[in-house]
Amino acid sequence: MTQAAFFVLTALADQPRHGYGILREVEELSGGAVQMRVGTLYGVLDRLTADGLIVLDREEVQQGRLRRYYRLTDEGTVALAAEAERLAAGASAAKKRIAEGRRSPRPAPGRTSGTTDGPLAGPGLAGGLA
Amino acid sequence: MTQAAFFVLTALADQPRHGYGILREVEELSGGAVQMRVGTLYGVLDRLTADGLIVLDREEVQQGRLRRYYRLTDEGTVALAAEAERLAAGASAAKKRIAEGRRSPRPAPGRTSGTTDGPLAGPGLAGGLA
DNA sequence: CACGAATATATCGGCTCCCGATATATTCAG
DNA sequence: CTGAATATATCGGGAGCCGATATATTCGTG
Incomplete structure (x- = not known):
């Protein structure tokens, strides 16, 4: 999952939006930090459509401008x-x-020389994201 | 910042490591979810070196095998x-x-309440791995 | 009315970056 | 000796992001 895809899915998470609306929404929800380009969006x-994570929800014509709304699928939400x-x-x-x-910027101070096998990658790091 | 770069920096955050060690460490700290390839690593x-986020810390020869250790710079930590x-x-x-x-799968169109929910930096993340 | 900005769609070339394959070399287990 | 693990590095292909570009309508400004 790329970063751009993640932000598009996030923008669509609460309600269906059209392309240009996604662009503005991504910028807003990221506090202006992420500015996705149109060339990236489509x-x-x-x-995402090919992967079945989003689908075309509906098309509207408002004031002569076409709006193509997308929404998340269940798979996309998951x-x-x-x-x-x-x-x-x-x-x-x-x-x-x-x-x-x-x-501890420098591990194990005091035994810098002659140490054969330091306990690098020892226990305690495995799966520790609790 | 790409995902691969992020994981490399994370692997180096606690102590200097050499290339192959980074590979194993990334796999371990992600619970096996991320398996970075050698082709990606170098x-x-x-x-990251060109960007000044890491530097070559030292080179060791252990049992005939070269180990090239990298560490984070202050800039890299930031x-x-x-x-x-x-x-x-x-x-x-x-x-x-x-x-x-x-x-509310289909909320009222338009955000009349003023969008007071500010940008990011919401509540602290739990970070749980379910 | 003319003009630019905003809205709204879409495409294309270039560039960065990740992956798989490949190469080299040593140590250790079988 | 053979294979696996350790440890380095390179290369080509492909995926994906960005900047530029194109088209078309509406709205505000001059």
Whole structure:
């Protein structure tokens, strides 16, 4: 799941939106940090549709302008939730490790020479994203 | 910041590691979910070095095998922390929206209440791996 | 009325980046 | 000796994002 796809799914999570509306919504929900381009959007839309994560909900013509609304499928909602979990877990792991690195910038002070096999990658790190 | 770069920085956040060690560490810290390939690693390493987010810490020869250790720079630590915040915020926003969409699958069109729910940086992420 | 900005769709070339395959070399287990 | 693990690195293919471009209507400004 690419970042652009994630944001499109997020923008569609609460209600169906049309392409241009997705662009504005992504910018808004990210606080202006993410500015997806039109050239990116339609590729993502096609890919997500092909993957069955979104579908064309309806087409409206408002004031002469075509609006093509997309919405999440059940599969898309599940995929978005799973991706959100992965991102949260990754972010949590990174924060935890930054804190660990600050606590001991240099592991095992005092035995820098002659050490054959330090306990690198020891226990305690496995699956620790609780 | 690409996903691969994020995981490399995360693997290096607590202590310096060499390439192959990063590969194993990324797999371990993600609970086996992320399996970065060697072909990906070295490109990321070069890019992160060029960007000043990591540096070559030292080179060791252990049992005839060269080990090239990399470590985070201060800039790299800052960038990783910032990226972790972004990911957590995005994940939080997605979860919130999924809940909203389930509560009212077709809400009233238009947001007459003024959209006071600000951008990201919502509640702290739980980061649970269900 | 003319003009630019905003709305709204879509396409294309270029560039970055990830993956699979491949290559080299040593150590250890069978 | 053979295979697996460790450890480095490169290359080609393909996926995906961005900037530019195109078309068309509405609205505000001059």
